[in-house]
Amino acid sequence: MGEEKDLLSTLLLELRRGTLTISVLSQMKEPKYGYALVQILEEKGVAIDPNTLYPLLRRLESQGLLESKWETSSAKPRKYYQRTEYGTQIYEQLKAYWQNLSAGMERLLREEEA
Amino acid sequence: MTPNEKDYMDRYIYQVIRRLPKAQRNEVRMELEELISDMYADKGSVEEVLTQLGDPAEFAKQYQNDQQYLIGPEYFETYLWFVKVVLICAAVPILIVSFVNAFSQMAAITSQNAAPAIIRAIAEGLAAGIPNGLLSCVSAFGVVTLIFAIMERKKVQLEMKKAEKWSVEKLSEEKRVVELRWTPKFLEPVPDKKAIISRGDSVVSIVFIVIFSVLLIFAPHFFSAIFTEGETVTTVPIFNLDQWGTILPIFVLSLFIGLVDEILRLVVGVYCKLVMISNIVCGTIQIVLSAIVLKVLPIWNPNFTADIQLALGDNAESAAKFLTYWNAEMVSNGLLFFIVAITLLEIGTTIYKTLRYGASSKK
Numbered sequence: 001m002g003e004e005k006d007l008l009s010t011l012l013l014e015l016r017r018g019t020l021t022i023s024v025l026s027q028m029k030e031p032k033y034g035y036a037l038v039q040i041l042e043e044k045g046v047a048i049d050p051n052t053l054y055p056l057l058r059r060l061e062s063q064g065l066l067e068s069k070w071e072t073s074s075a076k077p078r079k080y081y082q083r084t085e086y087g088t089q090i091y092e093q094l095k096a097y098w099q100n101l102s103a104g105m106e107r108l109l110r111e112e113e114a
Numbered sequence: 115m116t117p118n119e120k121d122y123m124d125r126y127i128y129q130v131i132r133r134l135p136k137a138q139r140n141e142v143r144m145e146l147e148e149l150i151s152d153m154y155a156d157k158g159s160v161e162e163v164l165t166q167l168g169d170p171a172e173f174a175k176q177y178q179n180d181q182q183y184l185i186g187p188e189y190f191e192t193y194l195w196f197v198k199v200v201l202i203c204a205a206v207p208i209l210i211v212s213f214v215n216a217f218s219q220m221a222a223i224t225s226q227n228a229a230p231a232i233i234r235a236i237a238e239g240l241a242a243g244i245p246n247g248l249l250s251c252v253s254a255f256g257v258v259t260l261i262f263a264i265m266e267r268k269k270v271q272l273e274m275k276k277a278e279k280w281s282v283e284k285l286s287e288e289k290r291v292v293e294l295r296w297t298p299k300f301l302e303p304v305p306d307k308k309a310i311i312s313r314g315d316s317v318v319s320i321v322f323i324v325i326f327s328v329l330l331i332f333a334p335h336f337f338s339a340i341f342t343e344g345e346t347v348t349t350v351p352i353f354n355l356d357q358w359g360t361i362l363p364i365f366v367l368s369l370f371i372g373l374v375d376e377i378l379r380l381v382v383g384v385y386c387k388l389v390m391i392s393n394i395v396c397g398t399i400q401i402v403l404s405a406i407v408l409k410v411l412p413i414w415n416p417n418f419t420a421d422i423q424l425a426l427g428d429n430a431e432s433a434a435k436f437l438t439y440w441n442a443e444m445v446s447n448g449l450l451f452f453i454v455a456i457t458l459l460e461i462g463t464t465i466y467k468t469l470r471y472g473a474s475s476k477k
Contacts, residue, residue, distance in 0.1 A: 034145070035152035050149055051167050055176035058142075070144075078148055 020048055020056060022098055025091040028066060031080040057081050065090055115151070119160035123150050129170035134177055142177065184263045192380055193262045197255060199317065203324035204254040205247045211333040212243030218340065218349075250328045257370065261377050305384040309471035316376050323376070327369045334358055339422060348425040354415050361411050368403035371396050390468040397457045404453045408446040418442075 023046045027037060034054055041048050048056075060066045065087035071078045083091065115123070127146045131139040153163040167173060185193050216239035329336055338349040354361065375396035382389050407413055415421070 033152075034149055035156070039156075049166075049168075050153065051173040051176055054145055054149060055173075058145075058177065076148070076151065077144065079145055 019046075019098075020052065021060070022091070022094050023048070024053070024056060024060065025065065025083060025087060025094065028081060028083040028087070031069070031082040033071075033078040033080050037081075060087070115154060115160065119154075122160050122164060123147070123154075126150070126164050126167070126170055130174045130177075133171065133174035138177070183266075184259070185266050186269075188269075189262055189266060189381055193258070195313065196258055196262070196320070196377065196380070199320055200254045200258050200324050201251050203321050204250040204328050207325050207328055208247040208250050208332055209239075209243040211329065211336050212246065213239035214336075215239070215242065215333075246332050250332055253331075254324060254328070257373070258377070261374055262381075265378065265381055306471035309385045309467060311379050311383055311385065311389070313380065316380050319372065320376050323369050323372050327366055330362060330365055330369075334362070339418075339425075350418060350421040350425055351415050352418060354412050357412050361407060361413055364403055364407050364411065368400050368407070371399050371403075385464065385468040385471060387468065390464050393464040394461055397461045401454055401457050404450060408450045414442040414445070 023041060024037070027040055032040070034057060035050065037057075038048065038050050038053055041053075057066060057068075061068055061081065064084060066081045067084050068079050068081045071080055127143055127150070130146060131142050134142055150160070150163055150167075153166070154160055157163055157166075213236075216235045219235075219238075334353055334355060335349065335351050337353055338351045340349050375392055378392050379389055
């Protein structure tokens with residue numbers, strides 16, 4: 001039983017990994033700070049753990065897809081992330097690919113049910 | 115946030131950032147302070163927040179996207195095989211030598227004391243063999259791991275240099291990247307069957323190198339002439355054990371170089387320039403070191419003849435016959451000739467196979 005559960009969670013993790021990048025990029029047209037993003041994604045039904053999201057944001061920044069700025073004017077310093085121009089380009093391509101893929105997946109899975 | 119809760123938060127953050135590279139720590143600390151206080155404002159309890167964030171070690175892992183390893187997947191399989199062979203070669207001879215020692219020092223067996231004497235000898239053999247065997251296994255493991263780790267680093271560096279070159283080209287093309295596409299032309303020709311270096315080819319030299327090293331380090335007295343006369347056993351060591359401290363390192367260095375060469379061969383797996391050069395360099399060094407050990411250092415037991423005569427006593431006649439053949443100078447020359455011949459033969463074979471069948475440019 002344990003093994004089966006492990007396998008399932010590994011497979012789910014692999015399945016989610018790529019979709020998280022698109023989900024995050026989709027929300028980053030306007031600058032946002034980390035926890036606000038967590039809440040927005042959760043509201044829209046794509047929950048992501050903060051301990052996955054924060055490292056992911058850093059990674060996307062180091063890849064040049066996002067840029068960040070520390071907002072220190074308020075009492076609490078916050079790091080705001082926003083899509084770069086390059087990030088937007090990549091996001092548009094990912095989006096097109098995703099739409100194609102999910103249409104294809106949809107067909108495949110419906111075929112299975114029939 | 116109460117001071118107590120603040121303390122919990124600091125502890126948690128510390129546990130995450132201490133696992134990260136120094137350059138990232140400060141920034142990540144600030145990010146996490148922001149995150150935890152935001153979550154705290156939302157949930158109202160630091161304990162709940164930290165529970166949701168989970169094990170700080172796992173959190174830190176998410177930040178470590180670079181793969182960090184000593185020996186990578188490409189070499190790992192060869193490495194495992196190597197470790198197995200080397201550990202067996204390091205442990206077995208030590209145990210055997212320890213038992214041989216214990217039994218050779220055993221008092222004469224009579225029908226009354228047979229069982230206790232044998233048990234005692236076994237116990238002594240184990241007592242001497244297990245610690246020495248463990249020590250030699252650990253050393254052998256360390257040596258092999260070190261060699262593989264160095265190769266892994268070198269390879270990684272090569273790949274990074276390649277990547278840099280590409281990115282420079284990319285930059286010069288004004289960000290619009292012309293991808294260096296893989297085409298079938300990149301495929302290296304399948305190496306000739308005769309150019310492939312198999313484990314079978316190497317296993318003999320590896321086993322020899324490791325067993326010989328282990329015996330030289332842990333049981334140099336094993337190389338002795340042994341005489342039994344009634345109940346007393348006399349051993350006359352062949353090597354000059356008084357000077358062993360200076361002789362051994364050079365001996366072992368020479369064997370170590372041989373091992374490096376063997377590992378490189380197996381890792382590359384095919385005769386090519388790299389293997390050929392390594393073989394020539396290592397072979398030459400080994401010849402030089404052998405010459406030093408055999409011709410310069412006082413390797414032989416200077417009292418060998420005298421001790422043997424002493425040990426044999428009555429059987430002096432047969433001894434005299436044997437001793438006329440023992441001439442340290444001649445043995446040294448003979449061995450050196452033998453080593454040079456074998457090494458040259460190996461280098462010759464490598465050069466021949468490389469030029470005849472080898473892929474001339476592996477990289």
